[in-house]
Amino acid sequence: MSADQSPKIVIVDESPIRAAILQEGLREAGYTGVVHISEMQSLLTRIYALDPDVILIDLENPSRDVLEQMFQVSRAVRRPIAMFVDQSDAASIQASVDAGVSAYIVDGLKKERIKPILDLCVSRFNAFAKLQDELARTRSALEERKVIDRAKGILMKMKGLTEDEAYVLLRSTAMREKKRIGEIAQSIITASEMLK
Amino acid sequence: MSTALHIGFIPLVDAAALIVAVDKGFAAAEGLDVTLAREVSWSNVRDKLNIGLFDAAHLLTPVAIASSLGVAHVKVPILAPFNLALNGNAITGSSALHAAIMGEIDGDRFDPLATARALARVVAARRRSGQEPLTFAMTFPFSTHNYQLRFWMAAGGVDPDEDVRLVVLPPPYMVDSLVSGHVDGFCVGAPWNSVAVDRGVGHILHFVSDILVRAAEKVLAVRQTWAEKNPDTLAALVRATQRAADFIEHADNRDEVVGLLAQPERVGVDADLIRRTLEGRLKVSSDGTVRASGNYLLLGRERATRPDPAQAAWLYAQMVRWGQAPLSGEALKTAMSVFRPDLYDGALKTSIQPRPSGAISAFAGPDFDPDDVAGYLAAFKVSPRAP
Numbered sequence: 001m002s003a004d005q006s007p008k009i010v011i012v013d014e015s016p017i018r019a020a021i022l023q024e025g026l027r028e029a030g031y032t033g034v035v036h037i038s039e040m041q042s043l044l045t046r047i048y049a050l051d052p053d054v055i056l057i058d059l060e061n062p063s064r065d066v067l068e069q070m071f072q073v074s075r076a077v078r079r080p081i082a083m084f085v086d087q088s089d090a091a092s093i094q095a096s097v098d099a100g101v102s103a104y105i106v107d108g109l110k111k112e113r114i115k116p117i118l119d120l121c122v123s124r125f126n127a128f129a130k131l132q133d134e135l136a137r138t139r140s141a142l143e144e145r146k147v148i149d150r151a152k153g154i155l156m157k158m159k160g161l162t163e164d165e166a167y168v169l170l171r172s173t174a175m176r177e178k179k180r181i182g183e184i185a186q187s188i189i190t191a192s193e194m195l196k
Numbered sequence: 197m198s199t200a201l202h203i204g205f206i207p208l209v210d211a212a213a214l215i216v217a218v219d220k221g222f223a224a225a226e227g228l229d230v231t232l233a234r235e236v237s238w239s240n241v242r243d244k245l246n247i248g249l250f251d252a253a254h255l256l257t258p259v260a261i262a263s264s265l266g267v268a269h270v271k272v273p274i275l276a277p278f279n280l281a282l283n284g285n286a287i288t289g290s291s292a293l294h295a296a297i298m299g300e301i302d303g304d305r306f307d308p309l310a311t312a313r314a315l316a317r318v319v320a321a322r323r324r325s326g327q328e329p330l331t332f333a334m335t336f337p338f339s340t341h342n343y344q345l346r347f348w349m350a351a352g353g354v355d356p357d358e359d360v361r362l363v364v365l366p367p368p369y370m371v372d373s374l375v376s377g378h379v380d381g382f383c384v385g386a387p388w389n390s391v392a393v394d395r396g397v398g399h400i401l402h403f404v405s406d407i408l409v410r411a412a413e414k415v416l417a418v419r420q421t422w423a424e425k426n427p428d429t430l431a432a433l434v435r436a437t438q439r440a441a442d443f444i445e446h447a448d449n450r451d452e453v454v455g456l457l458a459q460p461e462r463v464g465v466d467a468d469l470i471r472r473t474l475e476g477r478l479k480v481s482s483d484g485t486v487r488a489s490g491n492y493l494l495l496g497r498e499r500a501t502r503p504d505p506a507q508a509a510w511l512y513a514q515m516v517r518w519g520q521a522p523l524s525g526e527a528l529k530t531a532m533s534v535f536r537p538d539l540y541d542g543a544l545k546t547s548i549q550p551r552p553s554g555a556i557s558a559f560a561g562p563d564f565d566p567d568d569v570a571g572y573l574a575a576f577k578v579s580p581r582a583p
Binding site: 015040042044059060061063066067068069071090093094097102 | 236237238239240243244249268269336337363364366367368369373376378415467
């Protein structure tokens with residue numbers, strides 16, 4: 001690789017969505033040589049074939065240990081690769097660990113060329129985590145909606161209420177008990193199943 | 197007022213003393229409020245310990261030594277005041293490899309020299325017929341598994357760097373890779389050998405105690421700087437894990453210990469597998485053959501928990517033998533000083549006792565002498581190719 005070429009970057013990630021988010025970010029920033037590996041079988045063989053300058057891998061991936069083999073003196077290694085755990089830069093290490101990502105770089109690649117890649121990686125990983133949180137929250141809100149609907153149905157049937165009356169009853173009980181409507185709804189469902 | 201500690205571990209049976217110390221309340225009784233963090237890779241455990249996210253960790257002994265030496269990674273001095281486990285690994289071969297070795301064996305099937313020589317004949321036959329070299333997996337470049345596998349095959353004349361392929365695989369992937377044919381054999385800790393046998397895809401060839409009687413498998417690792425700043429906390433942690441190790445070895449507590457370890461957020465595998473591991477009674481073949489050994493895994497008995505610097509020296513010698521570290525008196529001293537029996541004795545108020553006899557003897561080569569690593573290594577024929 002010549003000094004001004006875009007470094008070849010490999011993303012090792014089993015999550016296709018996160019990898020896509022990261023890949024897109026890197027492309028937007030002008031990094032053209034980005035490859036995503038999602039298949040962990042024969043990971044090293046693929047990496048050796050691609051011969052990247054930078055490898056990005058999420059910390060939840062057990063295959064991080066597989067990458068450690070690159071440091072070993074063996075016939076498979078083409079050139080030494082160092083990990084981006086430079087003690088002089090504690091803040092960026094902390095940021096990458098918090099974001100859940102780690103990077104391996106080819107020895108000799110200048111630090112100022114790596115820093116923007118890693119920063120971008122950290123911010124995209126954090127964005128993905130935020131997205132995951134939102135998704136989880138939306139999903140649980142949907143779940144709660146379903147539980148409340150079921151509880152309303154039970155109340156309407158057993159107490160001969162209208163839908164609005166059933167909801168009012170749920171809400172006032174929740175307020176009295178200082179609980180969420182979803183919790184009251186769940187206990188109605190549980191109780192009705194037990195009494196079946 | 198209790199002290200909060202974050203401790204990383206890998207879900208393996210040999211993390212038992214740490215898990216029981218926390219879940220049975222021994223750590224709390226010492227005034228420690230421990231949060232155990234279950235990790236997916238040794239790289240994560242090492243890095244999080246190195247940068248201070250963990251106060252202590254369940255760590256592969258050779259990783260503690262490599263970190264202290266700054267070999268292949270950042271240099272962070274690590275101390276080990278406590279052995280979490282001796283031994284516990286096993287070498288498993290696929291059904292095909294097992295059959296091939298048994299077809300060539302000339303001697304007892306549990307004699308590692310006999311199986312290693314048979315392996316050499318299998319390797320030679322494959323080469324003659326133009327087949328791909330065999331692939332063996334282990335868990336980490338700096339691991340007892342790597343050295344035990346290499347020591348075994350080299351004794352039979354197989355060069356682990358030239359005659360076979362040695363690859364790193366995360367333990368949970370081992371059995372699937374055996375099924376898919378990506379690997380022909382592996383050396384891994386419990387419970388993965390038993391999982392392979394239970395699924396009918398592998399045969400346990402050796403317990404690693406067949407290779408070396410006592411190998412320092414996992415340690416309780418802390419940063420040297422942390423240990424210097426927190427001597428009382430470290431002593432309390434050593435006492436809590438020692439109490440746990442004693443508790444684990446008591447047969448009356450077996451059910452409770454198995455129950456604690458089987459929890460999904462701890463080791464999280466079938467309770468029966470954990471029980472067999474702790475009892476040292478392993479089914480070695482799918483035909484139901486069971487092999488029992490008092491040396492299979494030592495957690496608290498036979499003074500297993502007290503670090504022995506000679507053990508660290510043996511592991512360092514393996515690093516030198518396979519070209520991972522240069523041979524120097526200074527490096528040897530550094531490696532040995534990772535193990536801190538003085539901190540162990542100080543915490544437990546025990547007095548120094550002589551090492552159990554035959555501690556560092558393997559099935560091949562001379563007895564190990566930490567004062568003559570070069571002489572020891574010269575006794576072995578197979579060594580790494582020149583760099």
